[in-house]
Amino acid sequence: MNQIYVTIAITVIAATLFAVVRAWMPWAKFTRWNPTHPVISLFVSPLNEANTHSTQARTIEEGAGDVTLEMEVASRKSETTTPNNMNFYDLSADAPTSSTSSIRAQAEKDLLYRRGIQAAVALTALVFLPLIIVAINSACSALVAYAALNATLNELFGHAFGDTSQSFATDGSTPWVDTYIHSATENYTLLQDDSLYRRTESFHGDLAFDINVTDDNPPNVLLVVVESFRFHDSHYLVGDEDPSYLFKGANLTVTPNFDKWAKRGVAFPNLWSSWRTSRSVESLLYAQLPYDDVEDSGMTGGKVDVELAGLPQFFKSKGYEPFFTTGCQTEYDDWNAFLPAHGFDTVWSRDEMMKLAESDLGITSDEWYGEEQRGLYWGVHDDLSFQLLGDLLVNKTKEQSDRVAQGENKKPLFLTHYTISSHIPFQERPKWYADADKPDFSSLYEGEEYADLIKNYLEMRYFTDVELGKFMDRMEAEGILNDTIVVIVGDHGQAPEYGYDKPEARDLSATRVAGALVAEGRLGEFVGLRIDDAVEHYDMLNTLADITGVPEEGFLQNGVGRSLKRHVTFGERVVFSNNPSRNMSVVRGNERLQYDRLSGTVLLHNTYTDHDMERDLFSGRSSEEQASWLAWRNNGRWLNKYYTDRWDKNCLLDSEC
Numbered sequence: 001m002n003q004i005y006v007t008i009a010i011t012v013i014a015a016t017l018f019a020v021v022r023a024w025m026p027w028a029k030f031t032r033w034n035p036t037h038p039v040i041s042l043f044v045s046p047l048n049e050a051n052t053h054s055t056q057a058r059t060i061e062e063g064a065g066d067v068t069l070e071m072e073v074a075s076r077k078s079e080t081t082t083p084n085n086m087n088f089y090d091l092s093a094d095a096p097t098s099s100t101s102s103i104r105a106q107a108e109k110d111l112l113y114r115r116g117i118q119a120a121v122a123l124t125a126l127v128f129l130p131l132i133i134v135a136i137n138s139a140c141s142a143l144v145a146y147a148a149l150n151a152t153l154n155e156l157f158g159h160a161f162g163d164t165s166q167s168f169a170t171d172g173s174t175p176w177v178d179t180y181i182h183s184a185t186e187n188y189t190l191l192q193d194d195s196l197y198r199r200t201e202s203f204h205g206d207l208a209f210d211i212n213v214t215d216d217n218p219p220n221v222l223l224v225v226v227e228s229f230r231f232h233d234s235h236y237l238v239g240d241e242d243p244s245y246l247f248k249g250a251n252l253t254v255t256p257n258f259d260k261w262a263k264r265g266v267a268f269p270n271l272w273s274s275w276r277t278s279r280s281v282e283s284l285l286y287a288q289l290p291y292d293d294v295e296d297s298g299m300t301g302g303k304v305d306v307e308l309a310g311l312p313q314f315f316k317s318k319g320y321e322p323f324f325t326t327g328c329q330t331e332y333d334d335w336n337a338f339l340p341a342h343g344f345d346t347v348w349s350r351d352e353m354m355k356l357a358e359s360d361l362g363i364t365s366d367e368w369y370g371e372e373q374r375g376l377y378w379g380v381h382d383d384l385s386f387q388l389l390g391d392l393l394v395n396k397t398k399e400q401s402d403r404v405a406q407g408e409n410k411k412p413l414f415l416t417h418y419t420i421s422s423h424i425p426f427q428e429r430p431k432w433y434a435d436a437d438k439p440d441f442s443s444l445y446e447g448e449e450y451a452d453l454i455k456n457y458l459e460m461r462y463f464t465d466v467e468l469g470k471f472m473d474r475m476e477a478e479g480i481l482n483d484t485i486v487v488i489v490g491d492h493g494q495a496p497e498y499g500y501d502k503p504e505a506r507d508l509s510a511t512r513v514a515g516a517l518v519a520e521g522r523l524g525e526f527v528g529l530r531i532d533d534a535v536e537h538y539d540m541l542n543t544l545a546d547i548t549g550v551p552e553e554g555f556l557q558n559g560v561g562r563s564l565k566r567h568v569t570f571g572e573r574v575v576f577s578n579n580p581s582r583n584m585s586v587v588r589g590n591e592r593l594q595y596d597r598l599s600g601t602v603l604l605h606n607t608y609t610d611h612d613m614e615r616d617l618f619s620g621r622s623s624e625e626q627a628s629w630l631a632w633r634n635n636g637r638w639l640n641k642y643y644t645d646r647w648d649k650n651c652l653l654d655s656e657c
Helices: 002-024 037-050 052-062 064-078 097-139 143-148 153-160 176-180 256-263 277-286 311-317 332-341 350-360 382-405 431-435 451-477 507-511 537-548 623-649
Strands: 186-190 198-203 220-226 321-326 346-348 413-418 484-490 515-518 555-557 574-576 584-588 591-595 603-606
Touching: 176 623, 198 537, 220 277, 220 382, 220 451, 220 537, 256 451, 256 484, 256 515, 277 311, 277 332, 277 537, 311 321, 311 413, 311 537, 311 555, 321 350, 321 382, 332 346, 346 350, 350 382, 382 413, 382 451, 451 484, 484 537, 574 623, 584 623, 591 623
Parallel strands: 220 413, 220 484, 321 346, 321 413
Antiparallel strands: 186 198, 198 555, 484 515, 574 584, 584 591, 591 603
16 A cells, blocks of 8 residues: 555656646747757758858748748757747848749758658658667567666677677587586487487496386386476475475475375476476477577477477387377467477377367366366366376276287387466366365465465465376376386476566576476385485486386487486586576576576576575685686586577487588
8 A cells, every 4th residue: 555655646746847847948848849850950050050041031932831940940059939929021021032043942952851851760760770679679589588687788789690609619529528418327429529419328327216127018107297386385395494484384285195206206306497388398308408489499380390309209219109198288389280290199188188078087068168167278177187197097008918918019108298277377277176175375375465376376286286196096006106107297387476477587486396206116225215416307318218228229319418317426417497588597406507698697596595596606606616607607508509509400310400
């Protein structure tokens, strides 16, 4: 309420000040002001000085309209105004009659000159300047982000016209290879010296954990990607110490079912993503740093002519069946064209899920958007999609058993499932859940500016967690979990604390996500392991390849991930996490350096103790430490540009680009 009164007071003061100035100051009479007059005066002043007398004569011949223009110019020079009763004929009464024709010709010439200047000013202001702005905006897709960061013109134009400072040549033997490919754990052969395109042949090194897998009975692999699942919804991932006070002292968790299964598997409390769901497809499935653009992703347009190598291609080469399911519509960002063109033999989305729900689960068509609200704007709610996912796994497992019994190959399943119910604005929910009792999360939103939005988010996060729990319990009861490796991750995070309009503005909440790997009966002594070092979406390709086994001929890829199955010293390896509409970042251990594409501005924070980035640590570091961080920043910029350029040129897997 106080803010309203302040706004009203400021408005009244500003209006009063403007009225006083307008009433008492002659120069404030804006009805007589024309933005072309200063430009005209600049060019015609020398001419007017040389032709003062002829100017007076010309005003008679040109009529009142042009006389007014001349008088305005004259009045501005003398800082006086013309008396209201002045007779314009009298001003030029002494003009020689014999020179009238020449004066008229000169007047017409001057008038054309002035009109030309006015036209040039108008074209520049209304046409050429907007064209320049549009051109810069097209070349610099992160224009809005630069404005938010108060970026300099050097940054903006540097991006618009190409920043060659981020490019460098290499002969393949230079240290840059180890910067992006973790040769400490991966054996590979580069297929092009100055690219990441390679054949991965095997993995080596000490184990962080191990999973019992045999070649004669390969497990199914399920990747569950949960919409907007930030890491600090899980009390287990945050830990009891909670130094950033994310749970505000409350002894609760928003995701009890995820926590239960993470404790029975391997947890990734320091897992990072790059903002937006489409970009998670690029990193999770193809091990890349995603395409750098505010509006578009690597999937936009379908990219059916772009050759990719990732998880679906890897598992297909091992005899797996690649399958993609989601309750969401896949027309968004052209997923419906992209996924079948890049490794998935079968894709189920909203339409297929609706048909199956009606035929197999008894859902009627009027229940989707009627009183029962079994659907939402984006598609089918997670309760139904998880039930159909479970049916699919049960049926596929039976088919596999039948094939093995007949002496055929098992043909295991690589299945990727994306959830959708916890998508912003978090209000759409099935009626049964709206009516159901829910946990009291008030300690997490009371007193917050966007309390209702936070409450809705937490309730829908809990809803999806409940359905995930039902699914996992069912798979355990059916005996399917013992034959399936399950990876559960968030596609990106979320920040309802910052409102509807800027959900990614709370940087760590938007990009640090939940993650766990479940392998029932296969982990042995490694059950309950937490990998606290920084890891990224793009690590999943090498991790799953190392777990399930690399084919004898190896596999092709151009990713930057490492195998999380292998032990590395904490903080030894960095990961890159970018948000085109906000900033770029590099994470090393528990510290995160934030930067943009071109400027020298950086911020360094401890992600464990300072989740909301209130204490910048960079200035307090030694010059050697600062130089090390800035070197990683430059590496991140190069990698970001590398993938974007190769997407644009369609040469991700080409030997030449």
